[in-house]
Amino acid sequence: MSGSPDNPLLPLCQIPAGGLCRVRMLAGDPAFCQRVREMGFGESSFVTKVSGSSTILCQVAGTRIALSHDAAVNILVEPLTRS
């Protein structure tokens, strides 16, 4: 997998289904950021978006996690391409 230094950061909800990405920044309430990190969405972790546009389903650290749209907006990721 590879990323490009020019890749802009996108909210997780904008990644297409099946897309791979890497968490770069967490925004929003500090308590929410803390829990998201503890669930495996720490900065630099890899995430695969499985499906969803309003409620998001994704795979992180071997676990399937559901995120509401407003939560996914606060997770800024770098899209990656599978090599």
Place this chain on the structure above:
Amino acid sequence: MSLPAHIASASASPGTRLPTYALVGNPNCGKSTLFNALTGMKQKVGNYPGVTVEKKVGTTFSQHGQPITVIDLPGAYSLAARSPDEAVTRDVLLGRRADTQQPDRILCIIDATNLERNLYLVHQILDLGRPVIVVLNMMDLAEKAGLNIRAARLEHELGVPVIPCEAVRGKGLVELRVAMSRHDLPLSRHAWEVPAPISAAVAELQASLTRNDLKSPLIARAEALLLLTDQDSIRVAGSTPLSPQTAEILQGWKTKWEGQGTDWAAVLVNSRYDAIGRIAADVVLRAGDQGPTTSDKIDAVVTHPVWGWVTLGAVMTLLFLSIFTFAEYPMNWIDDHMASLGDWVKGAMPPGDLRDLVTDGAIAGVGGVIIFLPQILILFFFIGLLESTGYMARAAFIMDRLMSKVGLNGKSFIPLLSSYACAIPGIMATRTIEEPKDRLVTILVAPLMSCSARLPVYLLMIAALLPGDRVPTWSKVGLMLLMYMLGTVGAFAFAWLFKRTLLKGAPPLMIMELPPYRLPAVRDVAFHMFERAWIFVRRAGTVILGISIILWFLSAYPKAPDTATPTEQIAQSFAGRAGHLIEPAIRPLGFDWQIGIGLITSFAAREVFVSTMSVVFNAGSDDADTAPLRQALLAAHWPDGRRLFTPLVCLTLMVFYVFAMQCVSTVVVVRRETNSWRWPLFQIGYMTGTAWVVCFLVFQVGRALGY
């Protein structure tokens, strides 16, 4: 063959005091199954004082047959608690609760299919400096997923015993008991360097916790790390507060870092994950790309924007269809036997008050309720199955979009769905909701979901409304579904209203794990189902029997003159007088004083309405046999000769039971959960007020339309 170190080394000699173990793990890691497997029926279930978080304590036995106490703590993702449940787990482990002895040792349960995320909590627990045993549960599922987990390697890395296990099949339990029996469990030697810039803060807090809060040095270090990462430390009742000195030092460091703009909490979490990542890379061998797993394939349909809704609709329809079809034979069997018993007693005893008390009071009252046991068993079986297979979380996922429209998130759907079975476990399930306002809104609307106690009332009314021989089953199922939908729509409408008025707040952000699909743990589902059935039968044999006898007395006394008809007798009895008292308030809904008696008594429990109708109408019947209740209802009339239970009245009564708050046990639980009488009283007022208004509209509009 040499034995692994954790089995080969010395075990506790007979006579040594055996330690208390705490069972800790992430939600869905199989903790409860392991607890049941270890302790069997030897469990005590209670509550932690001050908070309605279930406290389960059980006894297992060492290899020498000596009892070992095991405390099952609520599931947690982290010791930095975000809900009352997680706060109890943290407080017990840190020795902050005066009501629970700090456990000597800790059993950490890990879902082997999800090692990294589960190791985060283990990593925090190893900091506590207590002897720990790690249980690698669900090893079979990990293998199927192409994961080869080297348990011996993990044991070497963490420095504590690691036992591979399949709790559902009882595999690994012998090895676990042997490890638990050891008196010399080693302390972890896991190396984790705290980032240098915060080590000064950790040292200062550790010293203060040791000096001012009387914590042992190792616990103090773990608590110092936790305090620095806890963004919003939830304190629950029963938790010992920090000393002022420690609180001042903590605030000083947090203010200093805020000024520097450094997020040390994030650094700490990420550095833990870095350490875990290194361990996992060494311990887990992954087979090549396995392609989509079975869970992936099922999820492609079940969480699909269209097929997901179709699946949810199909599951709900199947549930209600089963309640009607599968339960028919056992219900007829119970009905026949209750009727035979009543007739036998009537034949065996001389006529008089005692015979009437037994037949019209006890047998008619209890029999009228116990007949619904098969349907309640089916309901709890389905709810247990949905939880056990992992579908419940998918239902929450599907519902999240809809729930967000009313200001809640998908997590609130699980307590609401559980409330279909009973509002009490539903309300208790709200403790996993992080936001206090969202939790309160969910508690306030949960009793609007039609619970199993309302089933007998609906079924009786449907039987009176749609005679079984002339109407196909699907119309009955449709009407029943309509009642459930009415309650659900009502719950959503009130949640929307409360989130915009009384309990304003931004929509909560949902982050929820969807566990992999599993074959249902049939033993656990059956255990739960029979536990609930026993509660129902016990209630029928105690509360409902008692109320039936009291009701019989209240409807048989004071005695009318011998020339009075049975109808005149009940009209001038104590119960009749109470019914007459409230009749002016319920007459606009189409209800008379006899139905009024049922509305009053069913505040004890909704199903009591059915037994009340049995007592009231059988007592007023001239028939010497135990007439089926449906016929008795259909024969009931107003004094002017109009039929009492018209289809419109039956429908209005069902609508009343959809909305009215009529369960004293729920009131008590809401009082306990919210720690105030204000909310349960508000709940009684708004629900019963709504019930009256909606029923008034239904009845008056229906009558105006000529029904």
